[in-house]
Structure formats: C-alpha cells, structure tokens
Amino acid sequence: MVAMVLPRRLARFNRVVTNRVTGPLAGRLPGFGVIIHRGRRSGRAYRTPINIFRTSDGYVAALTYGVTDWARNVLAAGGCELETRGRRVPLTRPRLVHDPTRRHMPPLVRQLVGVIGVTDFLYLDTVPDADHVH
Numbered sequence: 001m002v003a004m005v006l007p008r009r010l011a012r013f014n015r016v017v018t019n020r021v022t023g024p025l026a027g028r029l030p031g032f033g034v035i036i037h038r039g040r041r042s043g044r045a046y047r048t049p050i051n052i053f054r055t056s057d058g059y060v061a062a063l064t065y066g067v068t069d070w071a072r073n074v075l076a077a078g079g080c081e082l083e084t085r086g087r088r089v090p091l092t093r094p095r096l097v098h099d100p101t102r103r104h105m106p107p108l109v110r111q112l113v114g115v116i117g118v119t120d121f122l123y124l125d126t127v128p129d130a131d132h133v134h
Helices: 008-026 069-077 107-115
Strands: 032-038 045-051 058-062 079-084 087-098 120-126
Touching (some): 069 087, 069 120
C-alpha cells in the first residue's frame, strides 16, 4: 500500500495555487515536467506540473502525496505524455514501485524526499521510436 507522506491540504493548495504559478514554467525547467493525462471518468484532458527525473529507460516521479488523481489516471490509461524541457514525450507502462533507497532520484532530491519519508514512485517508460514533438 502506498502511504501519503504529505498532508492532503497541502496537495489541494498546490493544485489550486502553486500549480497555476509553476505550470507555465514546469515544462521547461530541469527536474520538472507537465504530465498530460485524461480523467478516468470524465475523459477531460488535464495538465499536472510535477517533479520528474530521467531514468535509463524513461522517467520517475516521487509520489510525495501518495497515489493522487493524476497518478491514477496515468495508471488506468497505461500512459500519458510529458512536457519537459520544451518537448513532448509519450510515456507508457506506468508502474508503482516501492523503493526505500530512492535510487533513481538525483542525490539532493534523494535526501529531500527522504526527509519527508517518500518511498513510493511512479515509473514510466519512453515509447520506443516515437516521434517526439519539439
């Protein structure tokens, strides 16, 4: 079971306030990206700014609030798109991974998420030979 490590109130505040401020920048800054996904029930398109990091075969996001709606949407759909550093990357094969070592996080991030007790991550693979929109 994935534990929620930061309070839901903070998640709501981030969704309403912080995401509106960081959203336009998140797709261009290192360590950030915008997950483009569809609602499981509504089918509505969403854009969620997150911290996300490159792995050898894709990307990993620390689930600092546990498995939230955006993560459930991505898991249900079997993938999403990621806007990062000014380009769009299709991602597939989402999976939840419990990793107390936080091995795929950059060293500083590993320490920060360790302080708040994050041990659950969403891993996504890049789509082989996909045409990436720049």
